[in-house]
Amino acid sequence: MVKKFFGTDGIRGTVNSETLNSEIALKLGLAAGKVFTRGNHKHRVVIGKDTRVSGYMLESALESGFTSSGMDVFLCGPIPTPAVAFLTQALRADLGVMITASHNTFEDNGFKLFGPDGYKLSDNKQSEIEDLMNSIEIKDLPKAGNIGIAKRVDDAISRYLEFSKATFPNTMRLDHLKIVIDCANGAAYKVAPKVFWELGADIIVIGDQPNGRNINLNCGTTNTETIREKVVNEKADLGISFDGDADRLVIIDENGHEVNGDHLLAMIAKNLKDKNMLQLNTIVGTIMSNKGLEEYLPEIGINLIRSKVGDRHVVEEMRKQGVTLGGEPSGHIIINNFCTTGDAIIASLQVLASICEEKKSISELTNLFPLYHQAHNNIQCNSSDSLDDSLINKLIEEKKDKLGKKGRIIIRKSGTEPIVRVMIESEDSDLNLDILEEISFKIKEHFSNYN
Template identity: 40%
Template sequence: MPKVFGTDGVRGLANGRLTAELALDLGVAAARVLVGHGEFSGRRPLAVVGRDTRISGQFLEHAVVAGLTSAGVDVLRLRVLPTPGVAYFTDLLGADLGVVISASHNAMPDNGIKFLAHGGVKLDDALEAEIEACLGEEWDRPVGADVGRVMPHDGTVAQYAAYLVSTLDGSRDRPLTGLTVVLDCAHGAASEVGPRALRDAGAKVITIGAEPDGLNINDGCGSTHLEPLQAAVLAHGADAGFAVDGDADRCLAVDHTGTVVDGDQIMVVLALALHQSGHLTHDTLVATVMSNLGLVQALSGAGVEVLQTAVGDRYVLEAMRSGGYSLGGEQSGHVIMREHATTGDGVLTALHVLQRMKSSGRSLSDLAGAMTRLPQVLVNVPDVDKSRAESDPVLADAVAAEAALLSDTGRVLLRPSGTEDLVRVMVEAPTQETAEVVAHRLADVVKAQLTH
C-alpha cells in the first residue's frame, strides 16, 4: 500500500483517494493503536470527532466513527468545529483520541483526516506509522456490549467561544470594545464560532465568507484569497481584518490600509508583546525555515532569539514542547500560543493581535512595521517527481551555486510539498528582481531534472 500519511494527516480527493472504506479502516487502525498503548482500567477508550463544512465530511465522519466504535471506542461528535476546537475538547474532556475531518486550506473536492493524541496534540511520526501498518490487517473484533457508543456533545460552539475570550486580559470587561474588525471565515469551520468569539470580546465584527453550503469552503475567500478581506476592510473603514482557512488553524491579517500582514509579522507582533510583558518563555520564538530573514533580524534586535525547525506546525510544536517555549508558528499563519492552545488557532491569534492593538493604542500597520521583509519569491513546480527533490545531484549543485551567489544577503530553500504533488522553490534576496530571477532559474532546473 502507498504511504497514506503526509505532513498533516491523510489528505486527498474525497471519494477518490480518500474513500469511505479508507476512512473506516483508519478509524479501526487508530483505535487499535490507541488500545495497544493505553491503560483503560475496564472502561472503553473515548474519542472526539469534529469536521469542517465540506459536504464530503459528512460521509467521512460517519465512516471514521463506524471504524472507531467497531473497535470498541466511544465517540463524542463535536460536529462542525475548527481543528483547534477539536484539540481543545480532546484535552478538556480527557479524550484518548481526537479526530478532525478537514483538508484545511485545500479546495472543496479534497478532504482529510488527522488524529490528535491525548491532551490534544498531533500524533508523532511513530504513532502514525503504527496506524498505517495496521491498515487492512485481520483483527479480533469486539462484540455485544464491548462495541463503542456514539453520542453528541452539545454546546460546543458556545463553550469554545467562551474559552477563547477567556484567554484575553480583562476578558469579563469586553476588552476589544471600540475596535471594528472584518473576519473572513472561508465558509469553513469558524463560520459560527469566530464571529461569536470576537463579538463576545467586545469588537464590532463584519463577517464575510461565513455562509457555508458544503461546496464553497476556501472558494475565493479565506487565508488563501485575501482580496475580499482587503476590499471589506477598506469599505467598512475597519481597524483590521483577519482571514482564517477552512479549519481555522491558521490566520492572516490586513491592516487598516488594506496591506497584508503575514504570519511572520503576526508572530513578531505577538513575540514582542510577550517579551515586553515577561511572558515569552526563554525569550525565544520558534519558527520554521520558511520564515523571512526579516523576522530574525527584527526579533534579534529586540533581544528575542529565533529557533527554526523543519516546515510544518507539528515540528514547531515538537520543538516548543521539548524546549518549553511559549510561542511559535509559520509564515502561512499557523501561530501556536502554547499557554492557551496545543495547535495553531486562527481565531485565538486574531483575538490576541487585537488585544495588542487595543492595549498599546497602536495600529496594526504600526505594530507590523517592526519587521521589514526581505523580498521573497515562492515558486511551486507541479507535475514532477518530488521524491527526488532532495537527492538529485544536479539540482543540489544548482541550489548550492545560487546560495553562494547570494551569500549572506539572502537564501535559497527547496523542498517537496508534504500535502501536494509539487516542489517548492523559495528565494530571499536584497531585491525583488534578484529573488524572482534566482527562483525561476532554479524552478527551470527542477522541471528539467524531476519531470516524470
C-alpha cells in the same frame, strides 16, 4: 517504508480517489482505535469537521471504524481544528480527529489526529497507525457487547467559545474596534463571529454561508481580495481572515494590506516579552521564516530557532526547547500558554489585546523591520516523482554564490500536495526571480526525464 497515507499534517487527498475515500476512513478508525486502546477504561474519540460536503461521508465511515474498535465516539459537527484539540483534553478522550483539508477547495478532504494531551501525533505514532491500515485485516476486534456508541456533543461550540474568550484579558472590551471577519465558509463560521461580538466588537462578517462546496472559494487566507476591499470600504480597524479549519489566520490592516506573518509573529513575541510571558525569550519559526525576522529579534532580546515546515514540527520544537511561542509565515501561530496547536481565533485575540493595550493601529504595531525579498514557485509533480537530496544540494550549490552570504534557497517537496516548493530570498528581488526561473526549469526538466 514510504508512507502511503500520512503526510506532514495527517492524511489529505482528493475525495473518492485512491488517496482518500470511505474505505480509508474506515481503516483509519479501526487502526487508530486499536492503537489508542490502552488499559481497561472506556475509550473515547472526539470527531470534528469543517463544512465540506464530503465530511458527512467520511464522518460516518470514521465513526463506524472507531465504534467497531470499541471506542465511544463524540461527534462535534463543524468546529475549528483547535477546538478538537481542546475538546479531546476537556472530554478526557484518548484521541481527537478533525476531518478537513485546511485551505484546499471542497474537492479535497483529510484527517488531522490529536493525542489525549491535545497535541498532534508524532511520526512514530502515525507510522504505527499506518502499518495497521496497510494490514490485510485488523484482528482481535471486540465482541458485540463491547463495541462503542456514538453521541452528539451539542455544546461543543459553546465550550470552545468560552475557552477562547478566557484567553483574552477579562478587564478588556472591544467596543471601540470595527472588525471585518472572513470565516472562509469553513469551520469557524458559527463560533468566530460570536467570540468577537460577545467581547463587544462591531463586526462585519463575510464567508459565513457554507453550502458544502464553497469553503475557501474566493475567501479565506489564500483569497483575501474581498476582505481587503471590505476593510477599506467599511473603514474598519482591521480584518481577520481564517482558513477552512481556522488553525491559521491572515490579518488585514486598516489600509487594506495583508500583514506579513513574520511581522505578526514578531509583534506577538514582543508583546509577550514585555509582559514577561515569553519563556526563555525564545520563539520557534521555520526554514521559511524571513531573514528580516531573524535579524530583528536579537535587537529586542529574543532568539529564533528554526524548525521544519508545518505547525506540527513547530510545536514539536517548541516542546523540545520549552518555549511559549512559535509560528509560520503562512499564519499558523501557536501560543503554548493557551493552546496545543495553531489556533487562529486565540491568536487573533492576542493581536486585539495588543491593539487595546498599546492604543495603536495594527499597521503601527507590525511595522517592526524590513523584510528580505522572497520569490516563490510551486511546481506540480506526481506523488511518486523522486527529488533526492543530492539534486537539491546541487541546485543550491550552483546558485548560492550569486545570492551572497545573506541569500537563501529552499527547495522542498510538499507533504500535503503533489508539488515542489521553491523559495529564493535575498536583498535583490530581480536576482531572486532570475534564479527562481532557472531552478524551476531544471526541476521541471528533471521530472520530465524521470517520467
